[in-house]
Amino acid sequence: MAQVLEFKLPDLGEGLTEAEIVRWLVEVGDVVAIDQPVVEVETAKAMVEVPCPYGGVVTARFGDEGTELPVGAPLLTVAVGSPVEASGDVPVADSGTEDSGSGNVLVGYGTGAPPVRRRRVRPQGLKAAVAVPAVPEGSAPAPVAGPVAVVSPLVRRLARQHDLDLRRLAGSGPDGLILRADVESAIRSAAEAPAPEAVAEPAVSSAFSASAGERVALRGVRGAVADKLSRSRREIPDATCWVDADATELMAARASMNSVAGPGTPKVSVLALLARICTAALARYPELNSTVDQEAREIVRLPQVHLGFAAQTDRGLVVPVVRDAHAGTTESIGAEIARLTEAARTGTLTPAQLTGGTFTLNNYGVFGVDGSTPIINHPEAAMMGVGRIVPKPWVYEGQLAVRQVVQLSLTFDHRVCDGGTAGGFLRYVADCVERPALLLRSL
Known part of the structure; x- marks a missing residue:
């Protein structure tokens, strides 16, 4: 006899509790191998292909594409072993693991192996996924x-x-x-x-009605962003300071770097330069590379800088993280930013690449705006914002001149530092933008 094993939506890690079915990769009746991807799901962090730990014949799928499932809900059932007989009892496993399976659910996310409990059900249990009218017509x-x-x-x-x-x-x-x-x-x-006959209602004023508007579900990436930003505003007493800076020398330095680069060498981006400046500033002002343990009422200063950068995608705003940015060069940070940006564009970022940041850099200048008051990416303590770099009138060496000017802003958690520290950080960043040679002191 075959065993029909139920594979449930596994714990995808990082505290995720649900996922949306984006695309089924198998049909009922397909033969699947152990660890073969069977469904593509979208979590609040990323798109993930989920492999099945069993090998056998798919007997049922639970959920259409677009359905949101909680962790632990059934995904599919697989008949393992000999073909299912037409009659007789069929053992069905309650748990999501079995000796014949691999125990793997995702690369980087394993499952435990709790004891398998089995129950005996009637053969028609195999057909449970087939739509059957719940009530006879007319009754x-x-x-x-x-x-x-x-x-x-x-x-x-x-x-x-x-x-x-x-x-x-x-x-x-x-x-x-x-x-x-x-x-x-x-x-x-x-x-x-048939709908009941409508009853004439008295005319009412055209007041706003929430039921009349288009409703867009806050789920997936957009739902996660909404939750995080709401939590940030609710828990973090933030403040913002900003400054205009003359970026003419920074742009000239970038052009010089790229002009001497060999064939095939990636260009140095403005974002990579600003990221390197931020890591140098955080070395001087480590208070801003921290988080707050509210329960212990302690500030936790973090030893590594894991630099997040905001990236707009078709799926919404995501923040990929450059690990150990404090140990990187402008070139290596730029290469990692380019790699993560491409993964964000194609929707292949993993949950691990979207979590664990300690400080975020937000270049909203790409949207053609000069300034903003960024919302801190909870549980971090600060976010650096960068506006567009545009020619503006500027007093340079006592003379009015047209210079490349950028507005820099810093939103910070007022619990981790006061305005003096935040202002010192921002001023150092602005000085490096205006005189890039200052960075040589920290290299």
Whole structure:
């Protein structure tokens, strides 16, 4: 006899609790190998291909593309071993691991191996994923007493969203279990039913109605950004200072670096230069490379600089992290920024590449704006903002001249330092922008 093993959405790490199904990579009836990717999901951090730890025949998939599943919810079932017989009991595993599987769910994220519990179910349990009308056409069962036969929290949520009483449904799953297909069938039946005659309502003023607007779900990357920014505003007493700087010499230094570069050598970007300046400034003002342990009421100054940089993508704003930026050169930091930017553009950043930052650099000048008051990327203590670099009138060596000017801003957590420290950091950055030779002292 075959064993039908249930593979559940694994813990994807970094505190993620749910993921959205983007694309199924297998169909029901396909033969899969151990550790073969079976579904592509989008978390609040990244797009991830999830491999199945079992080898066998896919007997059911749970969730359509676009469905959001919590960690631990069933993803699919796989028949492992000999072909399933037409009759007789079939053992079904409750847990997501089995000796015949690999135990791996993602590269870098393993699973434990809890004891496997098994139950005996009727053969029709293998067909549980097939949509079966929950209620015969033209009739509706009376509400049932006692607990409702629903296991999946997604089924309950779907019913709530459509004001559907689960007690009036007859489940098509094993032992009357109400499946998602049952709920969707009931929703379709309700939608196809003739609408009651409309009752004339008195005219009302055209006041704003939230129900009339387009609704966009706050989930995935956008939902994660919303949660993090809200938490930042709620928990961090931030303050912002800013300064205009003459970036003419910085731009000239960049042009000189790129002119002497050999064939095939990547160009030095402005962002790479600013990142190197920031790491030098953090070495002088380590208070800004810290976090706050609110429960212990302690400031934790961090030994490494993991530099995040804001990147706008089709999926929303993401912040890839350059690890150990304090130990890098302008060239090596620039190469890593380019690599992570390409991964952000193609949606292949991993959760590990999007977490663990200690300080963030935000170049909003690429959007054609001069200034901003950045929101700190919680739980960091500061974010550096850079506006566009544009020709402006500037007093240079006592004379009015046209110079390349940029506005720099620093939003900082006022718990970790006072304005003097923040101002000192920002002034050092501005001095390096105006006189890049200052960096030679720290190289």
